[in-house]
Amino acid sequence: MAQLVCGLARRWCFGALGSPLQALHLQALPLHLGRTVMRASQKDFESALRQVKLWKKDPGNEVKLKLYALYKQATEGPCNLPKPGMMDLVNKAKWDAWSALGSLPKETARENYVDLVSSLSAASEPPSPAKPAADGEQAGGDLVVTSENHITTITFNRPAKKNAITTQMYRDIMLALQAASKDDSVLTVLTGNGDYYCSGNDLTNFTDIPPGGPEEKARTNAVLLREFVDYFIDFPKPLVAVVNGPAVGISVTILGLFDLVYASDRATFHTPFSPLGLSPEGCSSYTFPKMMGPSKAAEMLIFGRKLTAQEACAQGLVTEVFPDSTLQKEVWTRLRAYTKLPPNAVRTSREVMRSKGRERLHAVNAEECEALRQRWLSEECASAVLRFMSRKAKL
Numbered sequence: 001m002a003q004l005v006c007g008l009a010r011r012w013c014f015g016a017l018g019s020p021l022q023a024l025h026l027q028a029l030p031l032h033l034g035r036t037v038m039r040a041s042q043k044d045f046e047s048a049l050r051q052v053k054l055w056k057k058d059p060g061n062e063v064k065l066k067l068y069a070l071y072k073q074a075t076e077g078p079c080n081l082p083k084p085g086m087m088d089l090v091n092k093a094k095w096d097a098w099s100a101l102g103s104l105p106k107e108t109a110r111e112n113y114v115d116l117v118s119s120l121s122a123a124s125e126p127p128s129p130a131k132p133a134a135d136g137e138q139a140g141g142d143l144v145v146t147s148e149n150h151i152t153t154i155t156f157n158r159p160a161k162k163n164a165i166t167t168q169m170y171r172d173i174m175l176a177l178q179a180a181s182k183d184d185s186v187l188t189v190l191t192g193n194g195d196y197y198c199s200g201n202d203l204t205n206f207t208d209i210p211p212g213g214p215e216e217k218a219r220t221n222a223v224l225l226r227e228f229v230d231y232f233i234d235f236p237k238p239l240v241a242v243v244n245g246p247a248v249g250i251s252v253t254i255l256g257l258f259d260l261v262y263a264s265d266r267a268t269f270h271t272p273f274s275p276l277g278l279s280p281e282g283c284s285s286y287t288f289p290k291m292m293g294p295s296k297a298a299e300m301l302i303f304g305r306k307l308t309a310q311e312a313c314a315q316g317l318v319t320e321v322f323p324d325s326t327l328q329k330e331v332w333t334r335l336r337a338y339t340k341l342p343p344n345a346v347r348t349s350r351e352v353m354r355s356k357g358r359e360r361l362h363a364v365n366a367e368e369c370e371a372l373r374q375r376w377l378s379e380e381c382a383s384a385v386l387r388f389m390s391r392k393a394k395l
């Protein structure tokens with residue numbers, strides 16, 4: 001779901017800005033205290049509308065909701081729409097934002113809109129020219145896949161969104177794993193670009209409701225998730241995670257299916273499923289209790305306790321922790337040395353270690369996905385996504 005956040009936001013927010021404007025007359029307006037000030041004119045408002053359309057950088061959902069609400073208030077007055085249903089997340093967020101403006105006069109809304117746009121335009125930097133890709137590197141994209149020295153590396157590359165995984169990225173990761181299982185690489189590495197390893201599932205994955213409604217969305221998400229996790233269960237070569245920073249949600253749970261997890265001392269491991277109205281996935285309901293014991297697993301998976309890299313290492317989730325400043329050098333040197341080992345012996349050892357548990361993992365995966373399909377239809381989950389989108393809640 002490449003850049004769905006922006007695409008979606010453009011559809012539901014910027015799209016609204018193109019509608020015909022009501023004629024507004026504004027010059028010097030009296031304020032309550034008797035003094036007069038120059039207020040934003042219709043021309044200022046129209047100019048701000050044009051400016052927004054030219055923005056290259058996504059200003060984020062919170063700002064887009066504010067702009068949407070002010071625009072509607074300025075052009076139509078107080079919210080006059082019926083309240084959308086709980087599961088209609090996008091329209092509910094828009095409705096909430098507009099309704100929150102109450103009986104704010106149109107002129108004030110227009111003035112606030114102009115002020116907001118001008119403050120954001122002043123704060124934004126001029127766009128920098130695109131950096132050309134280095135030799136041998138696949139350019140751009142939310143996922144970058146490289147193959148070098150018998151190591152295939154899959155890099156989450158959405159640093160501005162903390163490497164949250166979109167629907168398209170799930171699909172691209174599966175394609176990359178499929179290719180890596182057949183290429184001449186000995187190891188496959190997952191890592192992140194920027195300050196985060198990965199912030200988990202992109203929470204806006206849940207907002208583009210198809211014609212079949214939320215039930216269809218929950219069903220297709222469950223199918224996608226099951227297939228995605230199956231790829232990790234069945235992957236035939238050693239899987240290595242180089243956890244360069246904080247890891248959240250599904251990027252943590254699937255680590256139980258990896259062979260090696262090397263982490264920066266900056267990394268944290270967080271599975272906040274209950275606060276999100278969700279339940280564990282990635283076979284973690286089976287791998288975590290097996291690895292760290294049921295009570296430590298419960299603290300993470302039920303109560304959302306965030307582990308430091310050292311704690312995760314003590315619980316067996318992380319193989320080794322490195323100082324952030326030397327992580328890359330030390331880990332890649334070690335991985336290159338591992339690729340020199342006889343590849344067939346490496347594969348055979350891994351297969352005998354993994355084969356016995358595979359069937360069980362598939363059954364666990366199916367059960368977790370069914371539980372999640374139901375969770376995604378719950379009001380608890382809908383409220384959590386809404387809270388995130390309106391930026392009142394963070395982890």
Ligand SMILES: CCCC/C=C/CC(=O)SCCNC(=O)CCNC(=O)[C@H](O)C(C)(C)COP(=O)(O)OP(=O)(O)OC[C@H]1O[C@@H](n2cnc3c(N)ncnc32)[C@H](O)[C@@H]1OP(=O)(O)O
Binds near residue numbers: 388
């Ligand atoms: C179909 C398969 C489904 C599989 C299901 C898996 C379950 C999970 O993975 S559950 C975990 C879901 N992830 C989260 O709940 C994390 C949500 N994000 C946050 O709480 C915070 O963003 C953060 C703690 C990760 C980082 O906070 P910080 O203050 O440093 O940065 P922000 O300003 O919040 O983030 C920057 C930018 O990135 C966007 N973003 C971050 N994480 C996500 C995400 N998971 N989904 C969508 N967008 C995310 C955030 O909205 C900001 O964007 P804007 O600049 O546009 O506002």
